[in-house]
Amino acid sequence: MMSGMLDNLKRFFQDRAEKEQNRPFLEAAMAACAMVSASEGQISFADRIRVDQIMETLTQLKVFDPHEGVDLFNHYADHILASSKQGREAALKTIKTVTSDPETAELLIDLCLAVSLSDGVTSLVEHIEIVSLCGLIGVDPDIIGLDTEQMLARYIAHK
Secondary structure: OHHHHHHHHHHHHHHHHHHHHHHHHHHHHHHHHHHHHHOOOOOOHHHHHHHHHHHHHOHHHOOOOHHHHHHHHHHHHHHHHHOHHHHHHHHHHHHOOOOOOHHHHHHHHHHHHHHHOOOOOOOHHHHHHHHHHHHHHOOOOOOOOOOHHHHHHHHHHOO
């Protein structure tokens, strides 16, 4: 009986430590997703569903209640929609707390791409936002397949 209680206590503290360790990534991921989602001036239902999917599937985020992530996403998105410059600056400040690691920075861009594709196509505005974010956090957009010239050519061809 005592070992069961100790095991539960140990598990509780391990979960808590994992949450604390991953909290900056959660905040950065939701800020990055919000920047892309809000870039078109509104948040689509498809984007919200994609954020839920990210929360439920990404290993670093599984330790959190999905509602916690959605609340953070909404916070950043609402701030960006209310005051674009200040909202984006606040989101970027949060994002930059975890992007000294290149793999983490690239993962954030991958999440942004996932959100931008939630409705089946990345808009030019979303693409520009993602490429801009790449530059701000030190990710080469060409390396991860964000060829801006190809995107512009496709956009112009469909006009």
